[in-house]
Amino acid sequence: MKIVLLGYMGSGKSTIGKLLAQNMKLQFLDLDDCIEEGEGMDIPEIFKSKGELYFRKREFHYLEEVLNGKDNFVLSTGGGTPCYGKNMETILGATNNVVYLKVSIPGLVARLSKEKSERPLIRDIPDEELPEFIGKHLFERNAFYNRAHCIVVGDNKTPDEIALEIEGSIL
Ligand SMILES: Nc1ncnc2c1ncn2[C@@H]1O[C@H](COP(=O)(O)OP(=O)(O)O)[C@@H](O)[C@H]1O
Ligand SMILES: O=C(O)C1=C[C@@H](OP(=O)(O)O)[C@@H](O)[C@H](O)C1
Numbered sequence: 001m002k003i004v005l006l007g008y009m010g011s012g013k014s015t016i017g018k019l020l021a022q023n024m025k026l027q028f029l030d031l032d033d034c035i036e037e038g039e040g041m042d043i044p045e046i047f048k049s050k051g052e053l054y055f056r057k058r059e060f061h062y063l064e065e066v067l068n069g070k071d072n073f074v075l076s077t078g079g080g081t082p083c084y085g086k087n088m089e090t091i092l093g094a095t096n097n098v099v100y101l102k103v104s105i106p107g108l109v110a111r112l113s114k115e116k117s118e119r120p121l122i123r124d125i126p127d128e129e130l131p132e133f134i135g136k137h138l139f140e141r142n143a144f145y146n147r148a149h150c151i152v153v154g155d156n157k158t159p160d161e162i163a164l165e166i167e168g169s170i171l
C-alpha cells in the first residue's frame with residue numbers, strides 16, 4: 001500500500017500524512033524530510049545555496065527512491081512535487097492512491113501568512129500580496145493536482161477528520 005498526498009503549501013500534507021500513517025499503521029514519509037536528510041541541509045538553505053533547479057533535481061531523485069524502493073507508506077510530498085518534469089507520471093505509475101488535499105485560497109493565506117519563513121517560494125511575498133500570489137500559483141498548479149485519484153477538501157475540518165476521510169477513500 002502506497003498513499004501519496006498532494007496539495008499546495010499549507011494544505012496540511014505533512015500534518016495529515018502523519019496522522020493517516022498512524023491510523024493505518026503505515027510508515028510516514030515526508031519528501032521534504034527525505035531531501036533535508038539526504039542533502040544534509042534544510043529546505044531554505046538548499047534554495048539559498050544551490051538554487052531551485054538543484055532542489056527540483058534532488059526532489060525527483062528522492063521521489064523515485066521512495067516510490068520504487070519502499071512499500072507500505074504514506075508519502076507527503078512538497079507543494080511543487082507533482083508539478084515538475086516526470087514527477088506526476090512517476091507518482092501515478094507507482095500507486096492508485098494519490099490524494100489531492102484541496103484548501104481554499106483564503107484558507108491557505110490564513111495558514112501561510114504565519115509560516116512563510118520556512119517556505120522559500122513565499123517568504124519574500126508581502127502579506128497583502130499573498131492572496132493574489134497564491135491564487136495565480138494555485139491556478140497554474142491545479143492542472144497537476146487535479147490528476148490525483150481523489151480530492152479531499154481540507155477547509156473547516158480538523159486534521160483528524162481529514163485523515164479519517166482520506167482513509168475512507170483509500171482503495
Ligand atoms: N485541517 C487543518 N486545520 C487547520 N490548520 C491546519 C490543518 N491542517 C494543517 N494545519 C496547519 O497548517 C499549517 C501547514 O500545515 P502543513 O502540514 O505543514 O502543510 P503542508 O505540508 O501541506 O505545507 C500548520 O501550521 C498546520 O498545523
Ligand atoms: O510548493 C513548493 O514548491 C514547495 C513546497 C514545500 O513543501 P510544503 O508544501 O510541505 O510546504 C517545499 O517542498 C519547498 O519549500 C517548495
Ligand SMILES: [Mg+2]
Nearest residue numbers: 013014032077
Ligand atoms: Mg509539508
